[in-house]
Amino acid sequence: MRIPTDGKTLLRGSLIVLSALFATTALTLPARPAFALSELKKEEVEVPQKPAEGEKAAPVEEEQENAAPVELPQPDPLIRKRDSVTEPADEPAVTDDKPAEEEPQAPVEVLYDIEKAPEPVRRMRQLIVEAAASGDIERLRPLLGKGVTETQVSMVESKEGPVETLKGQSGDSDGIEVLAILLDVLATGYVHVGQGTPDEMYVWPYFTAKPLAGLTPPEKVELLRIVTAGDFADMQEFGSYNFYRVGIAPDGQWKFFVTGD
Template sequence: MRIGKEKVSRIRLAPVLLAFSLAAGSVFLVPSAYALSELHKIPGQAAGEAPPQGNAQGQNQPQGTTPGVPMADPLVNSQNGQGVDKTPGAQDASKPVEVIYDISKAPEPVRKMRQQIVEAAASGDLERLRPLIGTGSDQTQVTVGEATDDPISTLKDLSGDPDGNEILAIMLDIMSTGFVHVGQGTAEDMYVWPYFAEKDLKSLTPPERVELLRIVTAGDLADMQEFGGYNFYRLGITPDGKWKFFTAGD
């Protein structure tokens, strides 16, 4: 399932957690490793993906979707919990967040971009993401702060392996979860994966915890709960199909 996740988990969580601890007046240390993702069901060759039909209550996966990436048959279908103001356009933390699993409820440009990202990531070739990332002011944000000159090179550097396969696996894991629609009617209108970015992690149900633990380790989750929210990778797509960001942190 998850090869050496405790050994190679959380290297990129450490700076965020350390900064939070210093602000609170006490320093705590976290292991210097990064969480690996599961690719045991993901083929090396991309396959076509069709928008799912029906609801998220255990219906079969639509024919033509990429194997190993749940579409209309998720582990969890919950709309409980509170939002966490962690992403652009994040919902009011006092309001319940609606978790969406049916990708057909997203606009067609969002569905198309998601499918292209999934297919590129499943191929194992990081360069297949380049046409989707864009350039200039439309370039996908892959680091917090200023844009990088070469986002593909940056993603490769962030990966725990020289070919960037780990970062692609993380991307697939994230996009296999439910998602949320935040910032409706504002300039930050966005569809965000995973939905944990907008959830109170201390209120997760057991099935939701299992789904999150497909992405991070139990140690990561404990650190996130202490930190106050999800701070691993998240991905955002605008309603018009622009891939806005793929970043880690709060």
């Protein structure tokens, strides 16, 4: 018998053969149970379980526990400020003690009576006055001493003798101006300072030991017989008397005749 070979017949036969093959394969594969959507999610995601007590922790956790704590660097000293909220400033302790008051200065005793000074002091003063009044500065030379007993006539060291130094300080070449100042200074009141010490001295004028702010009008007149009003203003700004002054020790030694601070 002749088998038809048209295209439709061949296509129909191929489909029959393929259907038979799929059916045979489905019968031979093992059956797999169907899962719900929620069960599929549980199967895909695995949740780590907490280790039971007594079990050794993971090495990573041990390293984290044994790691040294991280320390932050301290701020720069320029920006370290006290936090007024978290760290209030220490309050001063409250005490009943009153601040110590400054002791008032004892009043300066101004002396005018030369008889209250020791005899050696009175004698040296008289010799100085007579020499200065003569107008001859050379008459001061034997009174000015020599070596360790030489009278200080300058605030700075000089290789010149005391008479030559005084001439250099005078407004004239003969030293007359300095002699006049010396007389004016010794004509004022004086003070006795350093009692009982190696620096005990009788000093003219008394302005050297008295605050200028406390001078009375008559005392200001006395001061202006020695200095000018401009000098007085400069002294007030400086804070003390800084013109010529004379010092004689209790034993009669002429210690100094200097000007300046």
